[in-house]
Amino acid sequence: MIITPEYLFENVTHITPEFLRSQGIRGLVLDVDNTLTGDESQKLDDEVRDWLDALRQAGIALTIASNNKAERVRPFADRVGLQFVALSCKPLPVGLMVARRRLGLARREMAIVGDQLFTDRMAGGLYGIRAYVVVPRGKDVNKGVKAKRKLEAPFIRRYYERGGKLL
Ligand SMILES: [Mg+2]
Numbered sequence: 536m537i538i539t540p541e542y543l544f545e546n547v548t549h550i551t552p553e554f555l556r557s558q559g560i561r562g563l564v565l566d567v568d569n570t571l572t573g574d575e576s577q578k579l580d581d582e583v584r585d586w587l588d589a590l591r592q593a594g595i596a597l598t599i600a601s602n603n604k605a606e607r608v609r610p611f612a613d614r615v616g617l618q619f620v621a622l623s624c625k626p627l628p629v630g631l632m633v634a635r636r637r638l639g640l641a642r643r644e645m646a647i648v649g650d651q652l653f654t655d656r657m658a659g660g661l662y663g664i665r666a667y668v669v670v671p672r673g674k675d676v677n678k679g680v681k682a683k684r685k686l687e688a689p690f691i692r693r694y695y696e697r698g699g700k701l702l
Contacts, residue, residue: 537660538652539690540668544702547571547648547669548586552593558646558665562596562638564631566649567611567619568603573673574680575603577611587615596638600630600647602654625649626657631664651680652687670701 544550547570555561568574571583590597599619601608612619618637623630631647638645646665649655650672659666675681 537657539693539697540652540656540699541665542667542702543691543694543699544667544669546582547672548582549702550586550648550667550669552590552595555590555593555595555646559644560646560665561594561644562598562640562646563590563667564598564600564634564638564645564647565617566625566647566651566655567599567601567608568677569650569671569673569675569680570648570655570669571599571615571672572611574671574676575607576673577614579611579614584615587617596640598634598637600625600634602630625651625654626661628658628662631658631662651683652690653683 565571572578597617599612599617600623601621602623602625603621605621608619608621620630620633635645642664646667647655647659648667648669650669656666656668
């Protein structure tokens with residue numbers, strides 16, 4: 536099933552270079568809203584900045600794919616020094632195809648990181664790459680997203696029923 540998470544992280548910063556190495560992952564496609572920062576926020580937490588630096592130092596290639604508009608994504612992407620795909624249409628594979636070209640990696644070497652099951656998690660499943668789901672970083676502002684959280688709940692429950700842990 537491509538909606539139930541395979542990995543669920545409490546915080547994006549818990550995805551360590553060691554973990555990525557153990558999975559053979561050399562590049563990440565990062566969501567922005569409620570993954571790297573709050574929904575519609577431009578705030579960059581120190582821990583997120585340090586995490587990005589640590590991954591870069593470990594040789595992990597990074598890029599951003601967001602379904603949000605370029606006006607929203609660009610200032611944040613510029614701040615963290617990453618290229619981005621805006622309006623990336625997750626769960627459709629188009630944004631991930633662009634991201635993969637930028638990373639210059641095989642699919643098995645890349646993973647998507649995001650907070651939404653019906654966009655980020657499903658995009659990973661449809662494109663055939665690993666998906667690391669994170670607990671939303673803050674409250675949802677977007678009304679459509681708020682509605683989708685209710686639909687996500689059974690799949691999160693299934694993750695735990697299968698013995699999944701909050702990583
Ligand atoms: Mg998000």
